Amino acid sequence: MFLLANQEDLEKLLTELKVLSKETEWVEFKVDHYDPQEIGEYISALSNSACLHHKEKGYLVFGIEDKTHNVMGTHIKPKQKKVRGEELEHWLARQLNPRIDFVIHEFPYSGQKKRQSISKTKGLMIAIIRN
Template sequence: MNDIEAKNKLNELLSFPKETEWIEFKHNNSKPENIGEYISAIANAVTLYQKKQGYIVWGIEDVTHKVVGTNQSLRQKKVGNEELENWLLKLLSPSIDFSIHEFEYKKKPIVMMAIQPAKYMPVRFKGEEFIRIGSYKKKLKDFPEKERKLWQILAKQDWSAQICEQATIDDLDPDAILFAREQYKEKNRKRSQEVDNWDDMTFLNKAKLCISGKITHTALLLLGKEESTSYSLLRLPKLRGY
């Protein structure tokens, strides 16, 4: 998102009469813990309300929508000696995509964080799941009906194609990968020699069993070592009882 796109997006967000479950306006409050909890809450709300993205915007008064600017710079902010962005990524699970945009709007400095929806399970920060209730951030476990509905939506997504964050190629059985290669070559005979020159990860990416070098649940279930498939089985939404 470039500056023009960011300004256009902010115009769109300011057109809402008030904050929503997936939009949060702030002036300067950027305590790291608070940001992490809001990312969890908004990512889960985006999925619950089936929106494309959620946003936290610094430099806007939440009630009046007045553009006041902010003295925050999330890109330069650190927690101890660690950059804020890396610190958040380590404590959010499963991993969630968010991006930070810093730009000027009506000659005032603005910071916008765009947050992607939760994918195959609710997003947690430091092991706790959050949700937005109106314009307030709350613990998801305190709202069982919303938690149940969220899991129902997540269960309809293509869970098998999602990445299993803990898994690596070492969790896959080399013999199973070799067998999968032969099956792939059988279906793609014109590329047989080319396939022989691929290393295992290149093959897995080409066969769509991995995504950018990361192991999917499908890869674990089809090719995983016996002790590794539990990564996927433990994440099946149905085990939550919903």
């Protein structure tokens, strides 16, 4: 399934990615770094790497610390970001050549239970790149 339609699917995917011992050639974690050009470069690189490693998809995850995989949240709101007046997702799709299929999911994440309390909801963003 390329499009993850609900919160439960996104949280399950995030849990699967967080248990990786480290970032891979097809999974990249970022906290709050926002540069449209670099996001496009990451999407391109992750797509190529996923293909080379025979993976169906690559993942660029914002809101996760890369060394610890702790959920930090992100202030990036891709649906609200514009690049030269154009929505980020559309701008990225036009810039990537050859065309790369990707989708950006932005969702709240409440985290795990910690000592009888639930941590605050944090915003996350996952760009899923399909080969």
